[in-house]
Amino acid sequence: MNDPHRKGAPARAHDVRDLLRELFPETHRELFGEQDAARSAPPTLGLYPVADGRLALVHGEQLAEFTPLDPKTRGALHCDLCHYTRSRSEAALYRVQVGARRTRYVTLCTATEGCQKRAGTRGLESLAERIFPIEPIGPGDH
Numbered sequence: 001m002n003d004p005h006r007k008g009a010p011a012r013a014h015d016v017r018d019l020l021r022e023l024f025p026e027t028h029r030e031l032f033g034e035q036d037a038a039r040s041a042p043p044t045l046g047l048y049p050v051a052d053g054r055l056a057l058v059h060g061e062q063l064a065e066f067t068p069l070d071p072k073t074r075g076a077l078h079c080d081l082c083h084y085t086r087s088r089s090e091a092a093l094y095r096v097q098v099g100a101r102r103t104r105y106v107t108l109c110t111a112t113e114g115c116q117k118r119a120g121t122r123g124l125e126s127l128a129e130r131i132f133p134i135e136p137i138g139p140g141d142h
């Protein structure tokens with residue numbers, strides 16, 4: 001039943017790899033883990049509606065909260081993500097706290113799903129580059 005001639009060459013490369021993963025998970029992660037992770041799971045990137053009309057920008061482990069403001073202008077708004085020109089009912093100005101004393105203002109479509117589709121991953125990446133990294137806000141910095 002255990003005939004090596006019928007089974008062909010034992011221990012092909014991927015078998016060794018599976019064995020490594022089982023017996024030495026640490027070593028396996030060092031050798032293959034990061035490559036595998038990068039290939040199979042790109043970092044999360046997207047805008048997600050949260051409570052009170054706010055949006056959360058998530059990029060991997062990082063998160064920024066966008067708080068809607070009442071725009072002072074009465075004219076059209078220009079979305080910083082999909083770069084469409086929107087009326088005041090279709091977009092909003094958001095404030096993002098990026099550090100203890102640093103704030104960014106971003107105009108985004110309120111219908112964020114369509115906006116993100118128009119912008120695509122590239123658009124979201126360049127928005128994330130403008131926002132992240134966020135400086136940690138210390139307890140005495142309010």
Ligand SMILES: [Zn+2]
Binds near residue numbers: 080083
């Ligand atoms: Zn937009």
